[in-house]
Amino acid sequence: MTATIIDGKAFAASVREKVAEHVTRLQEEHGITPGLAVVLVGEDPASQVYVRNKGKQTLEAGMNSYEHKLPAETSEADLLALVEKLNADPAVHGILVQLPLPDHIDEEKVINSITPAKDVDGFHILNVGLLGTGQKSMVPCTPLGCLMMLRDQLGSLSGLNAVVVGRSNIVGKPMAQLLLRDSCTVTIAHSRTKDLADVCRGADILVAAVGRPRMIPGDWVKPGATVIDVGINRIDAPEKGEGKTRLVGDVDFDSAKEVAGAITPVPGGVGPMTIACLLANTVTACCRANNLPEPEGLTA
Numbered sequence: 163m164t165a166t167i168i169d170g171k172a173f174a175a176s177v178r179e180k181v182a183e184h185v186t187r188l189q190e191e192h193g194i195t196p197g198l199a200v201v202l203v204g205e206d207p208a209s210q211v212y213v214r215n216k217g218k219q220t221l222e223a224g225m226n227s228y229e230h231k232l233p234a235e236t237s238e239a240d241l242l243a244l245v246e247k248l249n250a251d252p253a254v255h256g257i258l259v260q261l262p263l264p265d266h267i268d269e270e271k272v273i274n275s276i277t278p279a280k281d282v283d284g285f286h287i288l289n290v291g292l293l294g295t296g297q298k299s300m301v302p303c304t305p306l307g308c309l310m311m312l313r314d315q316l317g318s319l320s321g322l323n324a325v326v327v328g329r330s331n332i333v334g335k336p337m338a339q340l341l342l343r344d345s346c347t348v349t350i351a352h353s354r355t356k357d358l359a360d361v362c363r364g365a366d367i368l369v370a371a372v373g374r375p376r377m378i379p380g381d382w383v384k385p386g387a388t389v390i391d392v393g394i395n396r397i398d399a400p401e402k403g404e405g406k407t408r409l410v411g412d413v414d415f416d417s418a419k420e421v422a423g424a425i426t427p428v429p430g431g432v433g434p435m436t437i438a439c440l441l442a443n444t445v446t447a448c449c450r451a452n453n454l455p456e457p458e459g460l461t462a
């Protein structure tokens with residue numbers, strides 16, 4: 163059997179289209195334009211991959227994009243002062259501080275200084291707590307994108323065995339919360355998990371978010387399972403020429419696609435959905451800030 167390839171790129175385009183329609187409505191009916199501020203400190207390569215497409219897509223969706231690029235030596239105090247300014251700016255509905263931050267800056271302190279209602283990453287402790295207790299919150303973009311693809315693929319997730327490989331605050335933990343909320347039986351596995359292969363083989367839904375290139379081979383995948391590959395790993399690709407690189411996921415796509423029922427590719431899977439959900443969260447934050455109905459189908 164060969165798996166259905168889940169087209170994250172096309173799915174993301176349809177999400178962005180819904181976002182754009184909602185933005186038009188906000189402008190025409192209320193004279194409001196959602197605004198997203200992105201703060202980048204230093205020059206982490208993964209963050210640059212992300213930023214490249216994001217500003218463009220924000221503008222394409224009809225929203226305002228405010229980019230703040232700060233040098234790597236920026237002090238924590240200066241960064242906190244910028245966040246305070248953005249918190250107070252009524253034109254800014256969403257704030258994203260690119261991670262990772264340089265070592266001399268306390269990431270948790272910065273994230274928790276963002277007004278929770280503008281925290282479009284959903285990383286603030288208040289949003290984490292709201293999600294964990296099933297209350298309305300801002301939901302982290304990558305897990306939200308994964309959930310949208312899973313619901314689209316499977317309809318109901320109720321009762322399915324979901325295994326999330328990876329326990330990060332950014333992906334693994336919030337993903338598990340969302341799957342639990344959709345009534346999956348959820349296992350969070352990680353590098354220390356005993357018999358990881360067997361744990362994965364029990365998964366109807368397998369979400370890989372470990373950050374290790376092609377770590378999960380096809381024989382860890384249950385026949386017919388839905389596989390969501392969150393990994394975006396850049397590896398050498400000498401076959402493309404000297405010094406060339408390419409992106410691969412945490413799943414060995416070639417072997418896994420022979421076993422899975424459906425699988426997301428890398429690139430073109432989760433990555434584009436992450437950005438689309440960032441735009442969706444910005445519209446959601448803007449609607450909430452203005453006591454307007456939230457866009458349908460764009461929230462968890």
Ligand SMILES: Nc1nc(=O)c2c([nH]1)NC[C@@H]1CN(c3ccc(C(=O)N[C@@H](CCC(=O)O)C(=O)O)cc3)C=[N+]21
Pocket residue numbers: 208209211212215258259260261262283303304394409428429430431432433434436437
């Ligand atoms: N506060 C914060 N929030 C984030 O969400 C965040 C962050 N910091 N720091 C960096 C990581 C990385 N990240 C990506 C999102 C989309 C693609 C993406 O669209 N990837 C394309 C490939 C792009 C290419 O071809 O290079 C794809 O998978 O198809 C990649 C990486 C979000 N991050």
